[in-house]
Amino acid sequence: MTKKSNKDKVGNFPTLNHKNDNNEAYGLYIHIPFCPYKCHYCDFLTFSHADKKIDTYMSYLFREVKMYENQGIRLDSIFIGGGTPSYIDSRYIVELMKLIRKIFIVDSDSEISIEMNPNTLTVEKIRDYVNAGINRFSLGVQTFDDKTLKILGRSHTKDIVMEDIKLLRENGAKNISIDMMLANPGQDMKILEKDLENILQVDINHISYYTLILEDRTLFKHWLDKGTIKLFDDDLERDMFHRVVKKLEENGFNRYEISNFAKTGMESKHNKKYWKQTPYLAIGLGASASYEDVRTKNFSKFAEYFEAIDNGKLPIEIIENLSMEDREKEFIIMNMRLKNGFYIDDINKRFGIDFLVKYQDIVEKHKSYGTVAITDGRFRFTDYGLDVTNSFYIDII
Ligand SMILES: C[S@@+](CC[C@H](N)C(=O)[O-])C[C@H]1O[C@@H](n2cnc3c(N)ncnc32)[C@H](O)[C@@H]1O
Ligand code: SF4
Structure with a gap:
């Protein structure tokens, strides 16, 4: 794998000349790095108390979108x-969507989250x-x-969540997904059971x-070092996750990826692009893209991000060119996050290999551990394997 800094580059990054001979639809990730507060566990690239930067940032973000003009890139x-993103004024989001539709070809059945x-x-x-046109919330x-919630550093309560979900439904936002967290300090089986009851009560899709x-x-790391909070015991954490899987699956949610559950047909099309190694572009501070043999990451500092755009360049800091071997391993690792894994025929065609021959030792070893299986031509983790993915991944790498 070769990594390059964009600082050495003159002119635009070859993204703008990428080949897309089969007119494959891309995904597009847009990063909005502002939050109303910083949660005690979160180290995502995001800033609270930075409201003064929002307007400038959004104007640069729009300029970055415009750099993709006349490329004929189709998005789905x-x-x-x-x-x-819901923290900033919604006029920015409206303007952003208008611009995206002008610059890209957006399929009419696109998932827009x-x-x-x-x-x-x-x-x-x-x-x-x-x-x-946003259709997934x-x-x-x-x-x-x-x-x-207080321990996590969140400003909301259960009642506010219930109210917000009602508000979304009443105002035309029907396809709702929620993020949940497990093994939080202060959580126990009783709280988990209540969380699961509440999830089923709000009747969402994903x-x-x-x-x-x-x-x-993060503050959590600081508290851990001071002994204020403790890490969860591995067995308890696993028991909790098993309880989540059982309860959600009993109630119509299919665990289609390690951490994701959906009602039939409601899997996230966009997230699947990450796992299936299908191409996606990324716009905004620190955003990462992946297409063909290229992986890129934008500048993470506002000043450098702004400067690149001022110089008429895509604000890409890191470009990685993956070898065929890197892509093959990435394909295996990412696809295995999906419950159904991947078709052996697919990987064979895509990389010109015979998967079961090339990886025979690893496949046999993990089959004997009961962590992987071949079902209907697909190679996948077993339910047990999904709990202990690391040893397989280490062997692949
Ligand atoms: C990057 S956040 C963006 C969503 C939104 N700002 C929010 O907090 O609801 C996406 C999700 O990542 C999860 N997350 C963030 N930090 C995490 C951590 N340290 N461990 C596990 N999940 C985390 C949370 O569930 C969060 O909702
Ligand atoms: S988890 Fe908290 S800090 Fe992280 S992105 Fe969401 S709101 Fe912001």
């Missing part, structure tokens, strides 16, 4: 994420989103337990259920 999914925090929504914002709930990752540079 757009994800406006962050950060908290926006990430939102409870406590940031109004009737006007929701109507603006719906009128702008992802609300960060995390837990319905008010005490745990749930992302993330296990807490203790990130450096």
